[in-house]
Amino acid sequence: MKHLGAPPSDLDRGWLVEPDPREHGTRSHHSVHEAIFVDGLATIRIEVPRGGMLKLLSAGTGSETWTIEAIAPGGASHSGDGTISKIRRGSMVPGGDATAQRLDIRDPEPGVWTVNVRGGERDRSMTLLVEDGSPIRLRAWLDDYSNLAGDTVTVHAGCSFPDDISINGDVAMSNATAAGATMLSMSARLLHEDGTSSGLAARSNRLQLHSMDAGIHTVIIDATIDDGVGGLLHRTATLPIAVEHDAPVLSGTAKVEPMDASRRRIELGLAGQPDRDRVLAGAEIWATSSDGHRPRCWIGGITPIDDGSVSLVLDADWLHGCDADTVEIRSLRLADVDTFVALTRLDRLPLEGVVIPATRASGLRTDRMHMGVLGPDRFVTSRTMHESAPPLRSAQPGGHNLMLVHGYCEDGDAWPLNQFTGDFTEYENLSQNFSHDQFALDIRSFGNQYKSYSIVAHSQGGNAGLHLYTFYWSGLDWSTGIRKVQALGTPLQGTPLAGSIADLGAIFGIQCGSNYDMTYDGAAQWASFIPSWARASTWVWSTTFEDGWFYDYCNIGSDLLLSDPEDGVVEVSGAHLNGTNDMGTKEGWCHIQGMADPAQTLDTNRNDEMDSEGAR
The missing domain is CATH 2.60.40 (Immunoglobulin-like)
Known part of the structure; x- marks a missing residue:
């Protein structure tokens, strides 16, 4: 383990200062509704504001065979076969094994819409995800990150415009109120690790959780918002909360x-x-x-x-x-x-x-x-060691290599091995849900067979690589060259999918579970321990879909949970971190295979650069 030091300029920039929870938390521009099938029909009524694009995604067992119809306030029916509506089909969410369909409607008539979903088995539940086109977000945030077992945890909620999503939540809510937007009501529930939930009492825009046990708890908030221009909005926000114990x-x-x-x-x-x-x-x-x-x-x-x-x-x-x-x-x-x-x-x-x-x-x-200085007292044993080393590819034990690292819950080769040359190796530990620290130690355990290496990482692998270089001595420190970590599609400032999976993962077929470190709150706390010298040795790329008429997504499900531009898993705003080397954003590439555009790891030009410029 390293003894870290950083100049006072890191404090002046706010990089090593404990983050303000009011500036992070979670934000949502979608809503989640549930209904039960009766005689093959499930019906939900929703408020829709003026303008924008209405997106309706039905989810549940057998949803790929269902039909979806939306009836406007004036009686017009839309089922995807008209000039203003279209059916999208594809994977429900990235990494999931369920397929789904989504109904998109351009310039919907404002008012109360009726959504009919047909084809489900009797008494089966149906979940409807809705994006209504309004830019107004529902935000939820903590008043303190230091929550310990037995404490009372306080959560605040309010509405916000997109330009204010990264400022103090109270200030953002005041700005929205001044513009006429108001949160009219909210309800909340606490999701337990076994999948059950219990109601929470909300007072005004605040709720409290009493005598919490240690663990990751998920609060789900449903709110109705007056948009200030005659429309009503529904919003659903998911806020994971980490509660610790055994504090020194x-x-x-x-x-x-x-x-x-x-x-x-x-x-x-x-x-x-x-x-x-x-x-x-x-x-x-x-x-x-x-x-x-x-x-x-x-x-x-x-x-x-x-x-x-x-x-x-x-x-x-x-x-x-x-x-x-x-x-x-x-x-x-x-x-x-x-x-x-x-x-x-x-x-x-x-x-x-x-x-x-x-x-x-x-x-x-x-x-x-x-x-610091490497010494005998600065070693730590990995808690997640490989049972056996994966294939060495072209690398040799004791050599100097480029290490290709995958991300969260990977199920196969993330990188095209034929696009890399010279001495390189591939780290693999598939279908895992690690914290950044566990992931970093697992990479180091695998890398101990080499004298030196740098890391080319996808998704959470980039967080783990930067974490490893910051906190632990490893082959990264003995590599020659300035690019110690090269990260693609990495949620350096978090992704809302990391928390939403706790609520929607079972419906969407995601098996690995939620990951607190990749939430907005977890990412902010992690980054507040990363000094400028570690950031300066990290190169960062992001991608997004190729935008076109009636087509603006990588994945039909995650599109409703993310803010554009995004790659289907990580928002561009979350893929970059101050102090790292920002290599820009490239259109026409998505996070993984099976999305609307090719997987970002298949970009030959970028891979050539990473291969030739990576330290070894």
């Missing part, structure tokens, strides 16, 4: 000991020994110099809990020219390594006995300030 309690003491000429070990005392064996730590180091008392660096990393304490390492070269008597820790976080939820926080703590070197670091010492 800081005793408020710190002991500083020298490790070598510049590095200082900071032992933070704990009141007792928790059951967990390690935490993810991050803290600001402040000191006084001629420019005042201000942050001088950020330090952190994954650190073991040992003998009633946790340790951070400070390279005192960050403090050149500062008064040693003024050094203090601020904004300390100890977080869970899998969910990144803050377990313990500390505002400030003075550090006594910090000796500051008289000369400033240069050259190789700067790398040491960023990553």
Whole structure:
């Protein structure tokens, strides 16, 4: 494990600052409705605003054989065979094994529509996903990420315009209200891990969950919104919430000991020994110099809990020219390594006995300030090791290679092996749902047979590659070249599919389950521990569908859950992260095979570049 350090500019940019949950959470421009088949017919009535495109996707057992009809307020019937309506057929969602059909209607008449779905078995349920064309979103967010077992968890909800989806939710709701949009009502339920749900009491735009157990809990909110121009909207939002347990309690003491000429070990005392064996730590180091008392660096990393304490390492070269008597820790976080939820926080703590070197670091010492020094106490055992190594392709054990890495829940070769040359290898661990940390350790376990490698990664493999390079020593550190991680279609800032799968996965045939790390909230917390030097060694690409008349999607199901532009799994806005090398967005390519456009990993030109430019 590495001892991390980063310059104060990372704090000025907000990259290593704990994120504000009011700026993340979840957002939705779709609604979910359910009905039961009676004599082969299921009927749902929905409010539809003026303008836009109405999209109706019916889902359930046997949905590929159903017929769907939508009747306008004036009585006109639409079933996909007219000039303004069309039936789309395809995979229900990416990675699912169910097929479906969707009815699209251009410029629908505003008012109450009746949707009739025929062909289902008696007493079977039918789920209808609706996108009504209005840009107004339903947002839901937490008031705090640090939720521990037994706590009361507070969730807020409100409506928002697309331009405000990344600002404070309260501010976004005020802006929407000023423009005439108002949330009229909402109901909520808590989805349990066994698939059952229980109702939640909502008051105004807030609801509270009491005495929560540790785990990932999913809140589903249904709301009715007045759009301010005479229309009513239905919206359904899904918010996964990570609740942790066994939080270490800081005793408020710190002991500083020298490790070598510049590095200082900071032992933070704990009141007792928790059951967990390690935490993810991050803290600001402040000191006084001629420019005042201000942050001088950020330090952190994954650190073991040992003998009633946790340790951070400070390279005192960050403090050149500062008064040693003024050094203090601020904004300390100890977080869970899998969910990144803050377990313990500390505002400030003075550090006594910090000796500051008289000369400033240069050259190789700067790398040491960023990553620390590899030592015998900085190893961790993988919790997800391969039972047997996959085929080595053209690589040789002990060699220097390019490693091709797949993403979440992969079921086969993600990369076309014939488009890569020289020494390369392929990591495979199929049908898995890993946290970023588990994924990174599994890659490292496989990569230990090589002297060095860089990573070409698809989807969550990019998160795992960046996580590995940031927190652990591996073959990435011994590779020659600047492109340590090359990531394609990676949800660096999350994707709504990661949370929606908890609610809709069983209907859509998705087997691997939801993944908190790839939600908007999980991604924001994870990124707040990724320093600029790790981001700078990462190259990022995104793709989207080729836009055309009456055709603007990669997948007929995920299209209703994602905001354009997107690749069928990851929104372009979520595929890029400040500080990484942004290689742009290319049209005409989707996330995986079986979508409207070819799979993004099949782009020969991009693969040639990744192959030739990747470090080895």
